[in-house]
Amino acid sequence: MDTERLTAIGWKPCFERQLPADVGDGLVVARVSAHYGSQVLLLGEAGDRRAPAQLAEAAGELAVGDWLIVTAADGRAVQRLERQTLLYRKAAGEQARPQLIAANIDTLFIVSSCNADFNLSRTERYLALAIEAGAEPVVVLTKADLCEDPANDPAHLRRQVERLRPGLIVETLDARDPEQANVLRTWCGPGQTVALLGSSGVGKSTLAMALGVGDLATAAIREDDAKGRHTTTARSLYLMPGGGVLVDNPGIRELQLPACVAGVESVFEDVVRIAEGCRFRNCRHEGDAGCAVIAAVESGELDQRRYANYLKLLAEQAHNARTLVERREQDRQRGRYIKSVLKDHRRRREET
Structure with missing residues (x-):
């Protein structure tokens, strides 16, 4: 394995520790450089190569920057290395x-x-x-x-x-x-x-x-x-x-936060700290009695714009987190239904 070549494109020891023992025996390391819908551009030890998206995604959904173990012959992914971010x-x-x-x-x-x-x-x-x-x-x-x-x-x-x-x-x-x-x-x-x-x-x-x-x-x-x-x-x-x-990345016209409570609280740690002084633990910071956050806004300690954006992003990520969970559950139910239909179809064919 050409470690120097891979390091030039972002390779780290944390990825090397995930490598299977048979890398080099018809398997090579490659990184997803671009995704063009039907084709994926892979960057690795031998330079650029294109692979059909269906083969490259055999180990799971891909994002630009993913590291893959692929077959040298046709670029079929056999493993997507664990993502660090x-x-x-x-x-x-x-x-x-x-x-x-x-x-x-x-x-x-x-x-x-x-x-x-x-x-x-x-x-x-x-x-x-x-x-x-x-x-x-x-x-x-x-x-x-x-x-x-x-x-x-x-x-x-x-x-x-x-x-x-x-x-x-x-x-x-x-x-x-x-x-x-x-x-x-x-x-x-x-x-x-x-x-x-x-x-x-x-x-x-x-x-x-x-x-x-x-x-x-x-x-x-x-x-x-x-x-x-x-x-x-x-x-x-x-x-x-x-x-x-x-x-x-392309310019982003709309960026809705997914499940992102840790990120929001980290950015607004000053608001979170003030909220610890609220009278009630489940305070919504929207006019509740004894709300330390509202008091901080009224006194000028907390900027009105920042307060409003905190509430907006917290509510948005909570809503999107729920809808994403619901979507995953719907996908699981749909998958189970399709499997049951295929199973019933196979049973009927065998009976005839």
């Missing part, structure tokens, strides 16, 4: 199902721009998702030159984001300048996997190019709303020149 959301729309975003991400660059896109509540949402997934979040503020309001200069915006969570790392840069993008290389290198997450037009593809992943399509900023057009259309894994890989 998994980034996913509730699927957009009314469908109650999880949508995988990326697996085995070490660092998540949450990208927002210093213009009309800047939104603290959205950043809190992304932070909760990253923490729940197990990835380290780093907020990257781009397009500092487009911040027209002197009261909201990049330094001020950075301080606002830093206050969202103790120890949160925030970097402000011009994504078009590779020299400025170098501040992010601390999280890049052999054995490391980073991903970009943010709305369309915030400069994710430009930032990816500044980190050296190659020429990605970008689009100009629209004058009417200061947003760029959607450019990246599929999640893809790119090699970085210094080692390690980067996952460039």
